[in-house]
Amino acid sequence: MVRAAYWLLASFVGVGAILVLLAAEFLGLVLILMMAGEMTIMAVFMVMFMMNPAGLNPMQMVHQHRVSIAGGVIAFLALASAGIFAAFPDRPASATDDTTAELGIELLGDSMLVFQTAGVALLTTMIGAIVLSSRTGRFGDAQEGSEAPHLQPDEPLHTPEPPEAEEVHHH
Amino acid sequence: MSGSLEPWAAVLFVGAVVGLGVYAVAVMDRLVARSFSGGSFRASAAFLTPVRDACLLLTQRRTDTERPDAQAWALAPALLAGLAAVGIAVVPFDADLAAADIGSGFVLFAAAVAFVMVAVYVHGWSANSTFSMVGGYRFVAAALSYQIPFLLALLGTALPAESLSVGEIVRAQESLWNVVRQPLGLPLYLVVAAGVSFWGPLNFPDTPDLGGGTMLEVSGPARLLWSVARGAMLVAVAVMGAAAFMGGWFGPVLPGPVWMSLKTLFLLVVLILVRHMIVRVRLERFVIIAWTVLIPLALVDVFVSGLLIL
Numbered sequence: 001m002v003r004a005a006y007w008l009l010a011s012f013v014g015v016g017a018i019l020v021l022l023a024a025e026f027l028g029l030v031l032i033l034m035m036a037g038e039m040t041i042m043a044v045f046m047v048m049f050m051m052n053p054a055g056l057n058p059m060q061m062v063h064q065h066r067v068s069i070a071g072g073v074i075a076f077l078a079l080a081s082a083g084i085f086a087a088f089p090d091r092p093a094s095a096t097d098d099t100t101a102e103l104g105i106e107l108l109g110d111s112m113l114v115f116q117t118a119g120v121a122l123l124t125t126m127i128g129a130i131v132l133s134s135r136t137g138r139f140g141d142a143q144e145g146s147e148a149p150h151l152q153p154d155e156p157l158h159t160p161e162p163p164e165a166e167e168v169h170h171h
Numbered sequence: 172m173s174g175s176l177e178p179w180a181a182v183l184f185v186g187a188v189v190g191l192g193v194y195a196v197a198v199m200d201r202l203v204a205r206s207f208s209g210g211s212f213r214a215s216a217a218f219l220t221p222v223r224d225a226c227l228l229l230t231q232r233r234t235d236t237e238r239p240d241a242q243a244w245a246l247a248p249a250l251l252a253g254l255a256a257v258g259i260a261v262v263p264f265d266a267d268l269a270a271a272d273i274g275s276g277f278v279l280f281a282a283a284v285a286f287v288m289v290a291v292y293v294h295g296w297s298a299n300s301t302f303s304m305v306g307g308y309r310f311v312a313a314a315l316s317y318q319i320p321f322l323l324a325l326l327g328t329a330l331p332a333e334s335l336s337v338g339e340i341v342r343a344q345e346s347l348w349n350v351v352r353q354p355l356g357l358p359l360y361l362v363v364a365a366g367v368s369f370w371g372p373l374n375f376p377d378t379p380d381l382g383g384g385t386m387l388e389v390s391g392p393a394r395l396l397w398s399v400a401r402g403a404m405l406v407a408v409a410v411m412g413a414a415a416f417m418g419g420w421f422g423p424v425l426p427g428p429v430w431m432s433l434k435t436l437f438l439l440v441v442l443i444l445v446r447h448m449i450v451r452v453r454l455e456r457f458v459i460i461a462w463t464v465l466i467p468l469a470l471v472d473v474f475v476s477g478l479l480i481l
Contacts, residue, residue, distance in 0.1 A: 002296050003243060006289065025275045026335070033282035036289050037318070040311055043292075100275060100335065 001050065004062070005043035009035055026100040181270035185256050188264075192406030193399050196439055197221035203443050228395035236388050240297035247294035248396040254283040254290060255403035262414045263338045265427035276337040277329055280411055281322055284367050287404060288314040291369070291376050294397065295385035306384025309454050310376035313366055316461035317373075321363035323469035324356050327476040328415040337411070341419030348418040352479070355472040357416040359465060364408035364442065368401055371446030375454050377401075409438040 012035040019028030062068065107115055135143060176184055201217040261276035263269030273279065288311060295307020329335055331352065332343035340349075350357045366373040377384040389397060413419065413434035420427030452460075 002293070003240060006243075006293065009289065025273065026278060029275050029278040029282055033278060033285050036282065036285035037315065040288050040292055041315070044308070044311060098274075 001046055002043045005039050005046065009039040012039070024099055024103075026103060176268070176270055181260065184268075185259050185270050188259050188410070189252075189256060189403045189406060192410075192435070192439075193402035194221060195436065196402045196405055196443070199440060199443050200446070203440075203447050207447050225395055228390075228398075229392055231391040231394075233391045233393065234388055236298050236300050239299045239388075240293075243293050244297035245393065247290050247297065248393060248400050250293070251287065251290040252396065252400035252403055254286050255400060255407040257283040258404070258407035259410055261337050262410050263341065263419070264431045265420045266338075268428060269338060272336060272338040275335045277325060277335040277340070280337070281325065283407075284321060285318060287367055288318075290400075291385060294389075295376060298385070298388040300388045302381040302383070302387050303385045306376035306378070306381050306387075309381075309384070310369065312458055313369075313373065313375045313454060313461075316458045317363045317366040317465070320359055320461060320465040320469040321367070323466070323473050324359040324363065325411075325415060327353050327356050327469075327472045330473070330476045330480055337414055341414050341421070344418045345421055348416065348421075350416045350418075353416075353472055353476050355468055355475075357412065359469055359472065360408075360412055360416060361438070361441065361445075362465065364405070364412060364438075365445060367408055368405040370401075370405055370442060372449040372452050373457065374451060375457075378451065405439065405442060406435070409435045409442065412438045 013032050016028040016032035016035070019025075019031060022028075135141060198217050198221060201220055202214070205217065258280050260270035261273065261279050263272045291310040291314075292307045295303045295305075295310070298304070328340050328349045331349070332340040334340065334343075344352075362373070365371055366375075369376050375384075377386045381387065386394060386397060410431075413431060417434045417438075418430075419434075420431045422430035422433075425433075
């Protein structure tokens with residue numbers, strides 16, 4: 001489980017390394033930096049949905065070993081052959097280009113409105129999600145008046161019978 | 172960008188910094204502990220005990236748990252040690268003495284600090300033991316809380332340099348050190364430095380109240396490597412703090428690398444004193460303080476630093 005998340009992290013680190021090789025040093029390193037936190041949070045959330053307590057004796061998360069191994073090998077060979085045989089454009093970037101500065105000018109220049117709009121929209125979404133999921137808010141406890149689910153599935157939920165009626169029923 | 176060392180020299184250089192630094196931490200920690208507890212002590216004992224402890228751990232048997240994630244368990248200490256080495260590599264010790272003073276050195280250091288969370292969480296997780304795993308979860312909560320103030324405090328030092336290269340950050344302090352220019356920066360950074368190497372008051376994953384936390388089930392060489400890696404992380408944050416806040420290699424009379432080492436040692440002594448003088452904070456309280464006090468303070472720090480440049 002956690003191992004699967006960190007293998008995904010390893011592949012993201014690989015993507016970041018490719019970006020660094022493509023002279024986008026800042027972008028590559030920021031990708032690596034962000035993904036460490038993202039993958040850990042994802043792993044913790046996945047563990048929260050697991051049936052065993054907090055992830056002790058982890059579940060087997062990998063199924064159909066033969067199929068997945070074959071699929072992985074085929075995908076690797078296909079991508080590798082594409083990398084070897086495809087004709088890539090030959091436009092070497094000059095080593096003196098300061099891509100970080102250009103990125104900053106792009107982010108805070110022509111594209112600023114787009115990025116700021118997206119940023120504010122994401123922030124609003126996050127605040128909305130927190131408001132919706134928090135138990136206490138300005139209108140009091142969100143669980144007020146709610147009832148814990150019964151252990152028997154066919155038991156009626158919203159019929160709080162008076163105690164006298166229950167006694168009569170039993171006798 | 173200043174000149175970087177040859178690859179073999181860079182490896183030797185980083186290895187020497189890690190080795191000497193970890194040994195210095197072990198010795199100073201014992202000296203401080205002895206002098207605080209009073210009584211008589213011989214200085215030679217403080218110099219020899221770390222070596223003796225290391226030899227003992229090397230000959231110790233490995234313990235084993237039920238169904239551990241063996242590979243991840245073995246790799247976690249190596250990952251932590253490697254991250255410390257990456258952190259040290261981007262910091263120059265003199266105008267042209269750095270393993271890799273790259274243009275985005277600051278971002279690489281921050282990435283190494285972010286990965287500490289991965290190393291500690293995997294270390295706690297893979298033992299498949301309750302208290303180890305609780306330690307791992309605790310560290311994730313703490314790390315998510317201190318990473319933002321950490322990044323902001325360091326970012327404040329990149330503003331006057333107008334560069335993300337650590338060498339440029341040091342050069343921008345030739346006239347005035349950042350510890351004076353940004354008085355909020357170094358205290359914030361030191362809080363986080365204790366957190367990232369889970370040291371003293373911010374030791375959340377490996378605490379005695381968890382029976383050792385992520386170290387509970389670890390013995391022998393793996394335990395030695397984990398302790399060394401953690402010491403190396405402490406050295407890495409001290410080295411970065413000396414470069415980013417205390418003027419790096421600048422200083423009168425003495426050559427640059429000596430100044431850099433002295434400043435690093437000073438920060439290490441501060442951190443070791445903190446470890447012995449301040450009691451461990453509760454995680455809940457730390458998380459609340461991090462989000463409600465440290466992050467706003469760090470934002471003020473960045474804002475004021477930016478305002479001073481304009």
